[in-house]
C-alpha cells in the first residue's frame with residue numbers, strides 16, 4: 001500500500017510497527033514524532049522511520065494512517081488533540097495501548113468529527129523500552145486485538161489489517177470491556193504479582209546478604225516482567241483499576257486458601273493445589289505467543305572448557321543470528337558436559353541456530369518446553 005503513516009510515540013512498539021509496515025509496504029512514507037525529540041531522531045538514524053515531524057499537528061494533517069503508541073493516559077490526551085485538527089477525511093487512527101475501555105470511550109471525540117478510530121493492541125513486547133529495542137519480528141505469531149465499535153465500516157478494519165500485515169500477527173476482534181478483562185487476567189495482574197514478589201524479597205533481604213545471590217536463576221525468570229517500564233505500568237493499572245481490584249480480591253482468597261492448607265498441614269490438599277496448577281499450565285499452548293512473551297530457548301550440550309561460549313556464539317554471529325539471552329546451567333563437578341541455554345527472538349532464528357550449530361560442531365541440541 002502507498003500512503004503516509006504517522007507514528008506518535010516512537011518507542012519499542014511504535015518503532016517495531018514502523019519496521020513491520022515498511023517491510024510490507026515499501027512505498028509508504030513513515031513519519032515519526034516523540035515527545036522526546038532525540039527518540040525520533042534516533043529512530044530516523046536507525047532507519048526505523050523516514051521523516052521526523054516537529055509536532056503532532058504537522059505530522060497528522062497529511063497522514064493516511066495514524067498510530068498512537070504512547071503510554072495509555074497520554075494516548076487519551078493525544079486523541080483529543082487529534083480531534084481538534086483538520087485531518088484527511090479518510091484517515092484511519094489506531095493505537096497500541098495495553099488497555100482499551102477508556103481509550104475507546106475517549107475516541108468518541110474523533111467519531112464526532114467523522115474520523116475513524118479503531119482500538120488496537122499488539123500483544124507482544126518485552127520489558128525493554130525505547131526505539132533502539134524496536135524489532136521487525138516482535139509481533140510474529142502474536143495476537144493482535146482490535147476493538148472497533150459497531151459503527152466502524154468493515155472495509156476500514158480490513159484496510160487497517162492490510163497496513164499491519166507485515167506484523168505476521170494473528171488478528172482478533174473483541175469488545176473493549178472484554179479486552180480489559182482478559183488482559184487484566186493474563187497480563188496486567190501477573191505484572192503486579194511479579195513486582196510484589198520482588199518487593200517482598202527486597203524487604204526480607206535486609207540483613208540476609210545471601211538472598212540476592214540465591215535469587216538468581218528461577219527467581220529472576222519468574223520475576224522478569226518486574227523490570228518493565230514503571231511509567232507504562234502505572235498508567236495501565238490506573239486504566240484497568242476496576243478489573244484489577246476484583247482480581248486482587250480473588251487472589252487474596254487464593255492465598256487464604258493456601259494458608260488454611262498450611263495451617264491444617266493438609267498434605268493431600270497441598271499436593272492437589274500444585275497438581276491442578278501443573279495440569280492447567282502443562283495444557284497451555286506451547287507454540288502460541290501469549291501476552292507475556294516466551295523466549296525461544298535452545299539447549300546446547302557443550303564440553304565444559306573455557307572459550308566454549310564464545311565458540312558457539314561465534315558460529316551464530318557468522319550467520320548473523322541475533323540472540324536475546326545466554327546462560328549456562330550449572331553442572332555437577334564430576335560432569336565434563338554443561339548445558340548452554342541460548343534464547344532467540346523468534347522460532348525461525350532458533351531453527352537457523354540449531355542448523356548452524358549442527359553444521360559447525362558435533363554438539364547436541366534440544367528445544368525446551
Ligand SMILES: NC(=O)C1=CN([C@@H]2O[C@H](COP(=O)(O)OP(=O)(O)OC[C@H]3O[C@@H](n4cnc5c(N)ncnc54)[C@H](O)[C@@H]3O)[C@@H](O)[C@H]2O)C=CC1
Pocket residue numbers: 008009010011012013014033034035036039069070071072074075078096097098099121122123124125126127128129130131229232236
Ligand atoms: N512494552 C510492551 O511490551 C507493550 C506495550 N504496549 C503499549 O504500547 C504503548 C507504547 O509502549 P512502548 O512502546 O513499550 O513504550 P516506550 O516507552 O518504549 O515508548 C513510548 C514512547 O512514547 C513517547 N511518548 C510519551 N508521551 C508522549 C506524547 N504525549 N506524545 C508523543 N510521544 C510520547 C515516549 O517518549 C516513548 O518514546 C503503551 O500504551 C503500552 O501500553 C502494547 C503491547 C506491548
Ligand SMILES: O=C(O)C(=O)Cc1ccc(O)cc1
Pocket residue numbers: 097098122123124125126127128187225228291292293
Ligand atoms: O514481557 C513483558 O514485559 C510483557 O508482558 C509484554 C507485554 C507488555 C504489555 C502488553 O500490553 C503486552 C505484552
